[in-house]
Amino acid sequence: xxxxxxRERILETASRLFFKRGYSEVGINEIIEKAETAxxxxxxxxxxxxxxxxxxxxxVHDKSExxxxxxxxxxxxxxxxxxxxxxxxxxxxKQSEFRGCPYSNTGAVSDESCSGILEQIxxxxxxxxxxxxxxCFQHTGDRExxxxxxxxxxxxxxxxxxxxQNMKDLWPVHSARAAALELLNH
Numbered sequence: 001x002x003x004x005x006x007r008e009r010i011l012e013t014a015s016r017l018f019f020k021r022g023y024s025e026v027g028i029n030e031i032i033e034k035a036e037t038a039x040x041x042x043x044x045x046x047x048x049x050x051x052x053x054x055x056x057x058x059x060v061h062d063k064s065e066x067x068x069x070x071x072x073x074x075x076x077x078x079x080x081x082x083x084x085x086x087x088x089x090x091x092x093x094k095q096s097e098f099r100g101c102p103y104s105n106t107g108a109v110s111d112e113s114c115s116g117i118l119e120q121i122x123x124x125x126x127x128x129x130x131x132x133x134x135x136c137f138q139h140t141g142d143r144e145x146x147x148x149x150x151x152x153x154x155x156x157x158x159x160x161x162x163x164x165q166n167m168k169d170l171w172p173v174h175s176a177r178a179a180a181l182e183l184l185n186h
Contacts (some may be wrong), residue, residue, distance in 0.1 A: 006035070006037045006038075006041040006042075006044075006045065007045040009035040009036065009037055010031060010032075010035045010037055010041075010042055010045060010046065010052065011052070011055055011056060011059065012035070013031050013034045013035040014026070014031050014035075014052050014053075014056055015056050015059065015060075017030065017031060017034070018053065018056055018102070018106070019096070019099060019102055020099070022105055022106070022109060023053050023105075023106045023109055023110070023117075024109035027049075028042065028049050028052075031052070050114055050116060050117060051116070053106065053114075053117050053120075054116045054117055054120055056102075057102070057103065057106065057117065057120040057121065057124065058120060060102055060103075060124075061120065061123070061124045061127070064124070064127075064128075065127060067088065068085075068127070068128070068131045071084055071085055071131075071135075072131070072134055072135070072138070077139075078135050078136070078138045078139035078184065079139070079181055079184055079185065081135055081138075082135055082153070082177075082180055082181060082184055083177065083181065085131075085135075085157075086157070086160075086173060086176065086177035086180065087177075089157065089160065089161060089164075089173055090170055090173045090174075093161070093164045093165070093170065093173065094170070098164060098165050098168045098169075099165065100161060100162065100164070100165030101158075101161050101162070101165075103120070103121045103124050103125060104121075104158075104161070104162065106121060107121045125158075128154060128157065128158075129150065129151065129154040130150075132149075132150035132151070132153040132154045132157070133146055133147050133150030133151070134146075134150070135150065135153070135184075136149040136150040136153065136184060137150075139184055149183055149184065149186075152183055153180050153183060153184070156176045156179055156180050156183070157176060157180070159172070159176065160172045160173045160175070160176030160177075161173075
């Protein structure tokens with residue numbers, strides 16, 4: 001098995017730590033130590049902690065995009081695709097022990113000086129919003145109605161993610177899934 005290079009080790013280590021404890025709670029020195037790399041190597045690949053966070057968020061986004069594209073391309077009714085996406089949220093919340101959305105968690109501790117991070121967060125959230133709009137369009141064929149309903153589904157999904165994290169329980173996902181299906185079929 002190929003051993004990960006320094007860049008990969010740094011990103012993998014930061015990914016684990018940022019997700020588990022949060023971007024603001026993890027220092028560069030800890031990442032360097034746990035990634036078993038030199039400080040010079042860290043800065044060769046990532047000029048700052050912010051640049052590393054941007055790379056982490058980009059990596060997570062790319063994986064999420066693949067999943068959403070696969071769902072959209074399925075030969076299934078839009079309602080089944082919507083259910084599947086909420087099922088994935090439920091699985092994610094359980095597996096992460098209710099850690100929640102890495103983008104929302106990072107956004108909560110980032111200010112305007114972290115413009116690259118904020119761009120990553122906004123781009124990811126917009127991508128999810130567009131995903132819901134597309135599911136609705138597949139269901140109705142009416143772009144205006146699909147966009148309105150998709151925006152509502154996005155807010156339901158985001159709220160379910162947040163409240164699931166806050167409550168350490170899955171009922172917000174279940175309630176949001178049911179409401180989303182009602183909205184889609186309205």
